[in-house]
């Protein structure tokens with residue numbers, strides 16, 4: 001694209017925005033062929049994908065942002081926690097994602113989604129095991145609303161819901177939909193977790209909902225943690241082996257971080273960094289193995305799924321807190 005400095009919002013920006021809306025997120029690499037097609041149509045010639053520059057892309061993002069900001073929309077970017085690829089998403093800059101989801105999903109579906117989020121960030125995110133993901137089996141089990149009508153500590157019940165919850169089929173369908181809509185991603189091992197886009201949109205809501213605000217409280221839970229290196233929310237990566245140490249690092253951030261540090265020591269408490277203490281679904285696998293070891297020692301019954309394993313672990317946590325520390 002020639003550098004005319006023209007940043008007026010026009011049909012080419014509209015076309016690009018439309019392409020953006022059709023996907024939930026875009027990377028620069030994915031945007032290149034779209035821009036090449038737009039520039040080609042505009043200039044009535046073949047436009048090579050290689051000729052699209054990052055500056056073209058940034059200019060389009062900036063112009064679109066100026067045009068959509070009155071509607072409280074904004075294209076924001078974040079890094080993928082595993083690949084570190086920069087991901088762009090059109091996000092709502094004022095309302096949280098839950099509110100947005102409520103416009104296209106029923107109250108019962110939103111209640112189910114909140115139960116899944118509570119499981120991801122509370123049940124499966126304890127001091128011992130920061131899984132921050134949920135197996136398909138565990139998620140589907142949350143289809144029914146809790147029978148005693150007890151809401152989670154964050155008030156999982158949504159106004160207008162029937163209180164009946166969903167059928168298993170409806171729950172499975174809802175999970176599939178939130179994956180298609182770009183909120184959840186499903187791993188090869190069948191764990192659901194939040195996508196970079198969801199983390200970007202839900203950042204404020206997650207911190208508000210799952211972190212204790214009272215700073216004076218001694219046992220205050222900071223369930224949503226940030227990577228020590230890149231300061232983004234971390235739901236998969238590594239943790240300091242010392243349970244009370246807040247240090248967490250994305251796998252890819254450890255590679256960069258430790259090359260500039262002598263030895264591999266926790267930057268906060270200086271304990272040796274094992275690289276085997278995990279955040280994310282690997283913490284669940286880890287937990288299953290420990291549960292298996294415990295059961296073979298006859299100290300615990302075998303864990304059927306990691307929900308059960310976790311409640312065993314949680315029960316044990318009250319008594320002893322350092323058998324795997």
Ligand SMILES: [Zn+2]
Pocket residue numbers: 227228229230231232249250253
């Ligand atoms: Zn990081």
Ligand SMILES: [Zn+2]
Pocket residue numbers: 240241242245246247266267268269270271
């Ligand atoms: Zn530490």
